[in-house]
Structure formats: structure tokens, C-alpha cells
Amino acid sequence: MPSANGGETQPLSKRQQKKLLRRQKWNDTKVERRKREREKLKKRLVEKRAAGEPCGNIRKKLKQMTMASSSCKQRVVVDMSFDDLMIEKHLSQCVKQVSRCYSANRRVSSPMQLYVTSFEGKCAEVMSKQNGYEHWDVYFKKENYMDLFPKEDIIYLTSESRNVITSVDENKVYVIGGLVDHNVHKGLCLRLAEEKGIAHGRLPIDEFIEMKTRKVLTIDHVFRIILGVTEGGSWKESFLKTIPARKGAVGKDEENDCEDSELEKDATNNSDDKSEDNPSESREPVCEGDPEKS
Numbered sequence: 001m002p003s004a005n006g007g008e009t010q011p012l013s014k015r016q017q018k019k020l021l022r023r024q025k026w027n028d029t030k031v032e033r034r035k036r037e038r039e040k041l042k043k044r045l046v047e048k049r050a051a052g053e054p055c056g057n058i059r060k061k062l063k064q065m066t067m068a069s070s071s072c073k074q075r076v077v078v079d080m081s082f083d084d085l086m087i088e089k090h091l092s093q094c095v096k097q098v099s100r101c102y103s104a105n106r107r108v109s110s111p112m113q114l115y116v117t118s119f120e121g122k123c124a125e126v127m128s129k130q131n132g133y134e135h136w137d138v139y140f141k142k143e144n145y146m147d148l149f150p151k152e153d154i155i156y157l158t159s160e161s162r163n164v165i166t167s168v169d170e171n172k173v174y175v176i177g178g179l180v181d182h183n184v185h186k187g188l189c190l191r192l193a194e195e196k197g198i199a200h201g202r203l204p205i206d207e208f209i210e211m212k213t214r215k216v217l218t219i220d221h222v223f224r225i226i227l228g229v230t231e232g233g234s235w236k237e238s239f240l241k242t243i244p245a246r247k248g249a250v251g252k253d254e255e256n257d258c259e260d261s262e263l264e265k266d267a268t269n270n271s272d273d274k275s276e277d278n279p280s281e282s283r284e285p286v287c288e289g290d291p292e293k294s
């Protein structure tokens with residue numbers, strides 16, 4: 001028999017014949033397979049309903065949640081005013097971390113109110129490389145956070161603060177420094193908060209977990225830890241869920257766990273231990289509504 005190119009067709013080898021047969025069989029059973037898959041899915045759905053588990057496309061439903069419709073009114077800002085202090089590589093890492101904050105926020109049932117401030121210049125330019133970022137459910141603002149929120153509501157987050165955040169307060173605005181610096185600008189955010197006379201605080205890492213490495217976390221980790229707490233998790237759960245294993249984070253023993261009240265009690269008793277030289281070593285909590293201002 002002539003082939004398409006005019007030559008004689010070669011008879012199929014045994015291997016080719018087997019392959020062809022398998023493909024035919026696969027195609028012939030396609031309808032039956034789809035039917036079986038649908039039935040399996042239906043059965044799983046019935047079991048889930050009976051067990052009271054949520055059904056349906058949960059992920060799709062979560063993605064439909066918006067900050068505007070969220071019951072969580074907690075405001076968190078990423079302050080992008082550090083453009084000039086970052087080399088291009090760090091600036092792209094910083095923007096990537098902001099995008100992870102957005103991703104984490106859209107995967108929960110009650111997203112927080114995420115602001116990205118001082119969003120202009122180089123950081124806006126780098127962000128514009130992220131496809132469709134303009135449609136993200138994030139409040140991108142050119143203004144500085146100081147021009148958007150009352151000064152007394154702002155708490156700047158910094159690992160170097162001597163104040164410990166013990167609970168997340170919906171009346172406050174938590175600011176995360178949009179800075180990837182690998183410790184080059186150690187203490188910068190604390191210094192800036194002090195200069196501006198705004199409250200500052202660190203996450204209660206030492207109080208709930210042991211960590212092998214430095215306690216300076218990335219922007220998205222800080223965001224996700226706070227998100228975990230607003231979603232009803234404990235600090236410890238939220239830290240362990242977020243901090244990567246390579247940082248060697250392990251929860252402290254239950255008996256060493258401190259409740260907010262105990263933290264506050266400790267701080268009152270140890271208030272003399274506060275060291276200005278090494279502020280990160282002292283344990284002073286920020287009580288809601290009474291954050292320390294410098």
C-alpha cells in the first residue's frame with residue numbers, strides 16, 4: 001500500500017500494534033471512566049456532607065472573598081518607602097514577598113485589610129512586571145502610611161523593639177517594613193518609628209517558640225503570622241505553621257506558654273530588667289490601647 005509520501009507503508013511492529021490497541025481501548029472506555037469518576041465524586045460529596053465537612057469548590061469560594069466584604073477589619077500596611085536602600089535583586093524579592101501577602105490573604109475566609117503604601121517609583125516599576133497586579137485586592141497607595149492613618153493608631157512592627165505584641169488589636173494599624181536588607185540596615189525601622197514618635201512592637205516569638213536562627217522574619221511571614229491570629233489561631237500555631245523548618249522553630253512546652261495576662265504580669269515584675277543597650281532582650285508587652293510611644 002502506498003504511504004502518504006508516495007512510498008510503501010511499513011507494517012506495524014508488534015510494539016506499535018500493542019500501543020495502538022492500548023490507545024483504542026483507552027478511547028473506548030473514556031465515557032465509562034468519566035461516569036465512574038463522577039460517581040466517585042458524588043459519593044465523596046455525600047460522605048463529606050454527612051460528616052458536616054464543607055463541600056464544593058472551597059478554593060474558588062475563598063478567592064471570591066474580598067477585603068471590602070470581609071468581616072475582618074484588621075489593617076496591615078507594607079511600607080514601601082525603602083526603595084533607595086535596596087539593590088535591584090532585593091527590591092524584586094521585596095515585591096515578591098508583597099505578592100505572597102496578597103496570595104495568603106485571598107486564601108482565607110476573612111481577609112485582612114492589606115495596604116501597600118509609598119507605592120511609587122522603583123517599587124511600582126518592579127511591581128508592574130507582575131502580571132495583572134492592578135486587579136489584586138490590595139489597597140496600593142502612593143501616600144505614606146503617616147498620611148493615611150491617625151498617628152496614635154499606628155504600630156510599627158520591628159524585631160528590635162523592646163515591646164511585645166501580645167494580641168492583635170483591630171483598632172490599630174500594623175506596619176511591616178517593606179525592606180529586604182539581610183541585616184545591612186539593622187535597627188532601621190525601630191529608629192524611624194522612634195524618630196516619628198509612633199508606637200512599635202515585636203512579634204512574641206521568644207514567648208511561644210524556640211528558634212535556632214535570627215528572629216528577623218520576612219515580610220510575608222510576618223503578614224501570615226498576624227493573619228493566622230486574626231483567623232482564630234494561637235500565636236504558637238501561627239508561628240509554627242508559617243516559619244520554615246530550616247529556621248528550626250519548635251514550640252515551647254505548654255507549661256512555659258504564656259497567656260497574655262501572664263506576659264503582662266511578667267513585664268510588670270521585670271520592668272527593671274529593661275535594657276536600653278540591648279532592647280531586644282527585655283520583655284515588655286504592648287497592651288492594646290497602651291502601646292509604648294517613644
Ligand SMILES: C[S@@+](CC[C@H](N)C(=O)[O-])C[C@H]1O[C@@H](n2cnc3c(N)ncnc32)[C@H](O)[C@@H]1O
Pocket residue numbers: 156157158159160175176177178179180181182183184185186187188189190201202203205215216217218219222
Ligand atoms: C526583613 S525585615 C527588615 C529588617 C530591617 N533591618 C528593619 O530595620 O526592620 C522586614 C520587616 O518585617 C518585620 N519584622 C520582621 N521580623 C519581625 C519580628 N520578629 N517582629 C516584628 N516585626 C518583624 C518588620 O516590620 C521589618 O521591617
